[in-house]
Amino acid sequence: MSGRPADTTLPWRGIGYVGVGAPDPAAWRTFATEVCGLVPAQVLPGPRPRGVPEPAPEARGIAPDGSLYLKMDARQWRIAVHPAEEPGLRYVGLELPGSGDVSRALDRLSAHGIEIRAGSEEECTARGVGHLAILNDPAGHRLELFATPLEDGEPDPSRGVGFLTGGLGMGHVVLFVSDLEGALDFYLRVLGFRRSDYMTFGPDASIHFLRCTPRHHSIALLKVGPASGLQHLMLEMRTLDQVGLALDRALAASIPIRSGLGRHRNDGTVSFYMQGPSGFDVEIGWDGRLVGDDWVDHEFTGEGDLWGHHGLTAESLESGED
CATH class of the missing domain: 3.10.180.10 (2,3-Dihydroxybiphenyl 1,2-Dioxygenase, domain 1)
Structure with a gap:
């Protein structure tokens, strides 16, 4: 595709x-x-x-x-x-x-x-x-x-809190899909999104990052079995300190941390993941990559993070709403 x-x-x-x-x-x-x-x-x-x-x-x-x-x-x-x-x-x-x-x-x-x-x-x-x-x-x-x-x-x-929104939208969502090819055809061919990159991490298991603005991805499609629903919602802060302060607040409130602070390889975001009240995870991040029309769709392999994000594994992606 x-x-x-x-x-x-x-x-x-x-x-x-x-x-x-x-x-x-x-x-x-x-x-x-x-x-x-x-x-x-x-x-x-x-x-x-x-x-x-x-x-x-x-x-x-x-x-x-x-x-x-x-x-x-x-x-x-x-x-x-x-x-x-x-x-x-x-x-x-x-x-x-x-x-x-x-x-x-x-x-x-x-x-x-x-x-x-x-x-x-x-x-x-x-x-x-x-x-x-x-x-x-x-x-x-x-x-x-x-x-x-x-x-x-x-x-x-x-309040000392600011989110990166405007023409980039309010963040991104990762959606579980069971029919990956059907979902890709819909978002790419019908809606006109573009794929930034994708990663395969097992038989019939992969994640595809789709964009419709300069934000590296607004929607990602996650195929890990028959599940549907929302795997996580990402909100992007304006500064690294705001991410760190949010992590401090989550720890002080005893919110389960699903993945500690780290930086993703593909979109460059520095973030952490915590469990939200509705079952899916909430990612708080900063410094997400912006891409242009010259960006080339590609598969990336190996580790998904430059550093950190301990606890974020292929198995952990299967958890969340279904």
Whole structure:
């Protein structure tokens, strides 16, 4: 499978938001704010009551249905945690610049035989976006293509936490897939992503890193058996010190560390992995590689890290949501 698709006409802006389910969104609030450095949303997506609500501090970011909305930057929200008996991934939002791009995506994917529909006005309001299209990838992961999201200002800079977002998106996700060839065909040929590189680590086991912005990868596809779902979510800090401070906070809060600090060989990210409240891992990193159109897709072999990341093995990749 070539790393360069036949058509790259959709001007992706990376992952714009992620929605997960959790039996106890309050546990996510503590983890996200006190360890990762996010903040509760100031104004919730959805229908707005008359006036300017001033919720109590412990209720900030929490919607009437119990969903929790979290901010990283000027966007109204980036991560949503919905009450659910079974934890795990609910949806991934892929951003496009404008309404015309969402319409083109609808036409393009429909022409490829993909079942896709325009989001209703109520669904757009619930996400805080102006335009929305909804589909599933071949593994059953719900994708939401959107444009013109709401913004309500940057979080307080005195927190000393900053995330690298903007035109690169909010980070990356690693998705379990059982039909690797079908998933690669969908993301490369249909959506127009490019493969940066890939690694094979056993019979019928590999990981493929796909990009749609200069970020080395926004989505990685992980084939390690019949599993589907989210293996990990990565958030990128602006400085190395912010990563180290997040690791200190995780250790102080007794969060299980799945992989200690290290630097990946392929994308150069310095990061650590910890277990999140919904079963999948959360990676906090810095200094991820940016690539251009001249980057050549390739397989890399041997160790996956220049140093560190002890505990991150092929076997550990099989754990997480399924």
